[in-house]
Amino acid sequence: MFEEASEVLENMLKCSFPLSLVLFLVLVCPLRAEAAHEFSVYRMQQYDLQGQTYGSRNAILNTEARTVEAEVLSRRCVMVRLADFSYEKYQRALRQSAGAVVIILPQNMSTVPQDMVQQFMELEPELLATETIVPVYFALEDEELLSIYTQTQISSSSQGASSAAEVLLHTATANGFQMVTSGAQSKAVSDWAITSLEGRLTGSGGEDLPTIVLVAHYDSFGVAPWLSYGADSNGSGVAVLLELARLFSRLYSYKRTHAGYNLLFFLSGGGKFNYQGTKRWLEDNLDHTDSSLLQDNVAFVLCLDTLGNSDNLHLHVSKPPKEGSPQHALLKELETVSVQQHPDLKFSMVHKKINLADDTLAWEHERFGIRRLPAFTLSHLESHRSPARHSIMDMRPHVDLTKLSRNTKVIAEALARVIYNLTDKGVGGDVQIFTEQMQVQEDQLESLVDWLTAQPRAAQLLDKDSSIVNTLEYYLNRYLKDVKRHLVRADKRDPEFVFYDQLKQTMNAYRVKPAIFDLLLAVCIASYLGVLYLAVQNFGLLYGFLRRVTAPRVKQH
Amino acid sequence: MTLFHFGNCVSLAYFPYFITYKCSGLSEYNAFWRCVQAGATYLFVQLCKMLFLATFFPTWEGAVGVYDFVGEFMKATVDLADLLGLHLVMSRNAGKGEYKIMVAAMGWATAELIMSRCIPFWVGARGIEFDWKYIQMSFDSNISLVHYIAMAAVVWMFTRYDLPKSFRLPVTILLGLCVYKGFLMELFVHVFLLGSWTALLVKAVLTGAISLCSLFLFVTLVHSN
Numbered sequence: 001m002f003e004e005a006s007e008v009l010e011n012m013l014k015c016s017f018p019l020s021l022v023l024f025l026v027l028v029c030p031l032r033a034e035a036a037h038e039f040s041v042y043r044m045q046q047y048d049l050q051g052q053t054y055g056s057r058n059a060i061l062n063t064e065a066r067t068v069e070a071e072v073l074s075r076r077c078v079m080v081r082l083a084d085f086s087y088e089k090y091q092r093a094l095r096q097s098a099g100a101v102v103i104i105l106p107q108n109m110s111t112v113p114q115d116m117v118q119q120f121m122e123l124e125p126e127l128l129a130t131e132t133i134v135p136v137y138f139a140l141e142d143e144e145l146l147s148i149y150t151q152t153q154i155s156s157s158s159q160g161a162s163s164a165a166e167v168l169l170h171t172a173t174a175n176g177f178q179m180v181t182s183g184a185q186s187k188a189v190s191d192w193a194i195t196s197l198e199g200r201l202t203g204s205g206g207e208d209l210p211t212i213v214l215v216a217h218y219d220s221f222g223v224a225p226w227l228s229y230g231a232d233s234n235g236s237g238v239a240v241l242l243e244l245a246r247l248f249s250r251l252y253s254y255k256r257t258h259a260g261y262n263l264l265f266f267l268s269g270g271g272k273f274n275y276q277g278t279k280r281w282l283e284d285n286l287d288h289t290d291s292s293l294l295q296d297n298v299a300f301v302l303c304l305d306t307l308g309n310s311d312n313l314h315l316h317v318s319k320p321p322k323e324g325s326p327q328h329a330l331l332k333e334l335e336t337v338s339v340q341q342h343p344d345l346k347f348s349m350v351h352k353k354i355n356l357a358d359d360t361l362a363w364e365h366e367r368f369g370i371r372r373l374p375a376f377t378l379s380h381l382e383s384h385r386s387p388a389r390h391s392i393m394d395m396r397p398h399v400d401l402t403k404l405s406r407n408t409k410v411i412a413e414a415l416a417r418v419i420y421n422l423t424d425k426g427v428g429g430d431v432q433i434f435t436e437q438m439q440v441q442e443d444q445l446e447s448l449v450d451w452l453t454a455q456p457r458a459a460q461l462l463d464k465d466s467s468i469v470n471t472l473e474y475y476l477n478r479y480l481k482d483v484k485r486h487l488v489r490a491d492k493r494d495p496e497f498v499f500y501d502q503l504k505q506t507m508n509a510y511r512v513k514p515a516i517f518d519l520l521l522a523v524c525i526a527s528y529l530g531v532l533y534l535a536v537q538n539f540g541l542l543y544g545f546l547r548r549v550t551a552p553r554v555k556q557h
Numbered sequence: 558m559t560l561f562h563f564g565n566c567v568s569l570a571y572f573p574y575f576i577t578y579k580c581s582g583l584s585e586y587n588a589f590w591r592c593v594q595a596g597a598t599y600l601f602v603q604l605c606k607m608l609f610l611a612t613f614f615p616t617w618e619g620a621v622g623v624y625d626f627v628g629e630f631m632k633a634t635v636d637l638a639d640l641l642g643l644h645l646v647m648s649r650n651a652g653k654g655e656y657k658i659m660v661a662a663m664g665w666a667t668a669e670l671i672m673s674r675c676i677p678f679w680v681g682a683r684g685i686e687f688d689w690k691y692i693q694m695s696f697d698s699n700i701s702l703v704h705y706i707a708m709a710a711v712v713w714m715f716t717r718y719d720l721p722k723s724f725r726l727p728v729t730i731l732l733g734l735c736v737y738k739g740f741l742m743e744l745f746v747h748v749f750l751l752g753s754w755t756a757l758l759v760k761a762v763l764t765g766a767i768s769l770c771s772l773f774l775f776v777t778l779v780h781s782n
């Protein structure tokens with residue numbers, strides 16, 4: 001058989017050498033196989049702000065999995081569960097130049113205990129501050145991922161322990177996992193447009209009316225862009241602004257209640273990246289246009305940031321308001337309303353000077369303050385450094401609807417008292433305007449917050465065609481006039497912000513066996529074949545035995 | 558090392574065939590082309606079976622997980638065509654009984670090996686992901702070799718005119734077992750929920766039993782004359 005087969009092969013090789021070369025190449029080429037498990041992973045933030053780089057620089061990985069207990073972490077994918085995560089372990093992985101870090105978050109984040117949430121929220125800015133080339137991913141846990149994690153943990157923790165024979169047996173039979181991402185390396189997104197929306201309600205009574213500006217930024221921030229839902233910060237602010245738009249547009253539609261103030265509503269984008277939307281809007285309105293509402297008589301600018309919880313309300317100012325100014329009037333009205341109508345609410349003013357030496361500005365009103373417009377920010381948070389403003393743990397359960405609607409009412413009442421000048425007209429502080437048909441609709445607020453927190457709203461994910469921007473524009477169009485979009489693109493030569501892509505990937509976990517295992521298997525197969533050869537050679541013995549067994553029977557016949 | 562694993566699986570599957578071919582003395586009879594002819598007959602028979610199954614058997618529309626006993630039984634009955642094919646091959650070869658049986662069985666089993674195992678090995682065993690099923694497939698092909706030799710022997714015995722009356726019944730039973738072996742195996746797996754290695758073991762034991770019985774009958778038949 002061999003001679004005939006070899007003749008055929010020889011002929012084939014003589015006349016078709018390229019064919020055999022192609023065959024060889026086909027033989028060697030890599031193959032895409034079915035994975036043990038495929039799951040979505042979300043990458044840590046990567047962005048440049050004002051020339052400073054933040055976050056994880058790398059996106060691709062093709063490494064073996066280990067957990068933190070293993071001794072050797074270099075060039076391995078380190079898998080950690082949220083419960084075991086700590087900054088020291090993270091630093092250790094980075095020091096040993098691990099191939100990647102994958103942090104496994106529980107499927108239902110609201111089941112995480114409060115102290116762990118707090119601890120993680122405080123870690124997030126530290127994670128982002130250290131710029132690293134190690135790709136850091138977050139994954140949501142499911143059963144298969146958990147089983148992969150437990151198996152990896154068992155094999156990682158038993159590495160240092162036992163005798164040589166056990167180690168050999170273990171390395172030969174262990175079930176390793178190879179983690180591979182399918183995407184490409186991350187690169188900067190060119191020409192990203194941050195969209196902001198504005199709309200207005202014009203006051204009655206001719207030209208040169210004072211303008212009140214209400215601002216809220218609609219994007220969210222967290223250590224992983226695809227997991228930043230930003231419920232309280234700043235979904236609550238957006239919901240309050242939209243509800244105020246609805247209420248005041250209703251008031252302005254009746255001639256008797258049409259006040260003598262212009263109301264300008266602004267939903268800014270890129271708020272978490274040092275208020276890029278607001279900055280460019282101000283530049284365009286004050287420097288590049290001839291006439292704009294912002295250039296003339298601005299009474300004050302009220303920024304809404306994180307109003308969805310707690311019984312505190314702080315008015316952050318960069319300069320204490322002067323007596324007799326509209327700013328001061330609003331401050332007084334807010335105090336009056338909170339004291340007389342909502343005694344459980346604690347209202348106070350927080351004074352913080354603008355510090356231009358800082359990397360980023362503290363609150364949104366500081367952007368207006370720099371351009372000499374009177375502005376303040378209303379928030380239930382006392383400090384701008386509060387971790388709740390930049391966390392992926394900020395999800396829907398963080399917003400308490402009763403408190404949100406109470407805060408909305410307080411703001412609406414105070415604004416109305418300023419606009420209609422009610423204190424001077426002698427209307428008592430306990431008289432409520434927004435009741436019955438004009439009341440703050442809690443289910444409206446609820447549906448807004450639910451919709452806003454249903455998808456991640458990181459600035460890198462919302463381009464000008466995104467559904468969130470379109471829906472916000474549609475909503476504003478229902479109640480306000482002159483709704484306009486305002487786009488911000490980074491400057492080409494000296495960009496203020498640069499975003500990177502590859503923020504969401506599919507990771508495959510392949511079950512692999514170590515190389516020694518293949519050798520062991522080859523040895524076993526060789527011995528099996530040896531035994532088989534001997535058996536076939538000695539088949540005659542069995543035949544003879546059976547013949548002897550049957551022969552007497554024949555003789556008896 | 559995945560190419561290595563592919564090599565492991567292929568050698569485990571193919572080498573027993575090679576050993577059997579060499580050591581059974583077939584190479585002395587220049588039986589290579591006759592085996593290839595037997596393989597071609599195998600292809601033809603499988604094609605006919607597939608056409609028949611596709612035309613006359615409806616697709617199973619019942620619940621997932623429920624095993625369609627009757628349907629699978631009917632489908633296994635179509636495997637009787639295998640017996641006809643083996644008989645056809647053996648009747649075209651002149652020679653002693655053992656020669657005919659071995660040629661037919663070797664050709665048939667090798668064709669089945671190439672057709673049904675090469676592509677899974679190529680596609681699956683070469684990938685990054687490791688799975689025990691490829692080694693199991695190689696063992697399965699070894700078992701199939703023994704099974705086809707036994708089946709060819711039983712078919713040969715069935716068609717002998719000088720078969721004693723007392724042998725008719727056991728030969729027929731063995732024949733039936735050979736044809737329905739696949740169906741029986743699936744039945745066992747579903748009813749007893751066997752693991753893959755256990756199922757392989759049961760299959761090996763079953764095939765061993767069938768082949769021992771057929772060998773016993775063969776020896777008795779050949780040496781009683």
